[in-house]
Amino acid sequence: MAGDAQLLKGILEGCILALLQREKNYGYKVVEGLRNNGFDDIHEVTVYPILTRLHNKGILESEKRPSDIGPPRKYYGLTPKGDDSLQEFLISWGSTKQKVDRIIEELRT
Amino acid sequence: MNQLTFRSKQIVIVGAIGVVLLGVTLVLLVMTDAGNGGQEQQPAFIIFSVIGLAVIGTLLLIYSRMRWAKYASSLAVEYYEVHEDLGAALQNSSLSLVERKEIQLDILGLLVQAQQDGRPARDVVGSDLSEFVANIESSYGYRGRFGFYLLHGFQYFIFLLCVSQAAVFGIRGITPFMETLIGVPQIPFSILLSFVLIPMMTFAMSKRKVLLMVLVPIGFALLYLAVNRALRGSFNDASWAQFYLDGEVGFITSWEVLVLWMILFAAASVGKWLLRRFALMTVQGS
Numbered sequence: 001m002a003g004d005a006q007l008l009k010g011i012l013e014g015c016i017l018a019l020l021q022r023e024k025n026y027g028y029k030v031v032e033g034l035r036n037n038g039f040d041d042i043h044e045v046t047v048y049p050i051l052t053r054l055h056n057k058g059i060l061e062s063e064k065r066p067s068d069i070g071p072p073r074k075y076y077g078l079t080p081k082g083d084d085s086l087q088e089f090l091i092s093w094g095s096t097k098q099k100v101d102r103i104i105e106e107l108r109t
Numbered sequence: 110m111n112q113l114t115f116r117s118k119q120i121v122i123v124g125a126i127g128v129v130l131l132g133v134t135l136v137l138l139v140m141t142d143a144g145n146g147g148q149e150q151q152p153a154f155i156i157f158s159v160i161g162l163a164v165i166g167t168l169l170l171i172y173s174r175m176r177w178a179k180y181a182s183s184l185a186v187e188y189y190e191v192h193e194d195l196g197a198a199l200q201n202s203s204l205s206l207v208e209r210k211e212i213q214l215d216i217l218g219l220l221v222q223a224q225q226d227g228r229p230a231r232d233v234v235g236s237d238l239s240e241f242v243a244n245i246e247s248s249y250g251y252r253g254r255f256g257f258y259l260l261h262g263f264q265y266f267i268f269l270l271c272v273s274q275a276a277v278f279g280i281r282g283i284t285p286f287m288e289t290l291i292g293v294p295q296i297p298f299s300i301l302l303s304f305v306l307i308p309m310m311t312f313a314m315s316k317r318k319v320l321l322m323v324l325v326p327i328g329f330a331l332l333y334l335a336v337n338r339a340l341r342g343s344f345n346d347a348s349w350a351q352f353y354l355d356g357e358v359g360f361i362t363s364w365e366v367l368v369l370w371m372i373l374f375a376a377a378s379v380g381k382w383l384l385r386r387f388a389l390m391t392v393q394g395s
Contacts, residue, residue: 027215027218027219028223043232044223044232044233044234045231045233045234048215048216048219048233048245049247049248050248052212052245052248052249053247053248053392056389057392057393058393069183069222069225070180070183070217070218070221070222071180071218071221072214072218073218
């Protein structure tokens, strides 16, 4: 469903911001972080365009650092605008989660 | 990497065609000299310019490939092909050269790491490269393709007519460059080349449509020759047909005109930059 994809995209954006607030990192490690947290089907093909969009929006900043195995890596971190976006996501997600939990709880009782 | 990838074969074929064309041009120049009985010697600088341009082109090509070679050479064929295909797919996008190179370098890094971790290349770019590139493109904002198409076409048109005049000048040898006239048919030919054939070839290359890459230029050349032949056969007495088939016009007639064409070329580049800038502003504002 297209709606699922949109929903997941929004959630992924928030999760990526949360991961990058913890620690500046490069694309591959961001994907690894998502997979380690249960997003098993997420690959670079999905994450790279999101990182690029967030970077172009001024939510992420980047710096190049040398790599032992390949070309210099682009490490992403949150800008002040990114911090605000993460806070907005946390509030919005908290509220959505609360509503969904309530409905599911009612369903169970 | 022992195997030749699709892109490498493509470059070898294009290079071979270039060498053949260069060879034929040089033979024609020498024959023209012989036909003139040495009366109208081709200036040596023309021949050296042709060779020089070919050498510069080759060196640029080698440099552009060597730049990535340090990292790309460690890739297995499966990953290397994806790296090369991505380059071709990006070529067909509205992204600027700097953006394309930046993306290609980022993805190369991801491919190197994926290979080391034993993950397939398709994890990095997905099963449809065009879709992947379209997603990246959209992360730079909406860029109406038509505007880029027109501006690219206009730049190719200026470039091709400059080349045409240089070629005619090279063949005639003694004509002062600013007084060199080009055949009228070269104008519609350059328009078709700029706005139809080149975009089609770029598309075919990005989609790996080998048959299209071969058939389109051949079909295009045959159609062009057939139309000219038909015009000469059926409308040879008509003044408009005579003007079209045998007329000559100046393209760069003075230094001022040359500067004007250069300004228009630069304006088209500025136009493309503005289109990209506006698109990026829509992303930043969202």
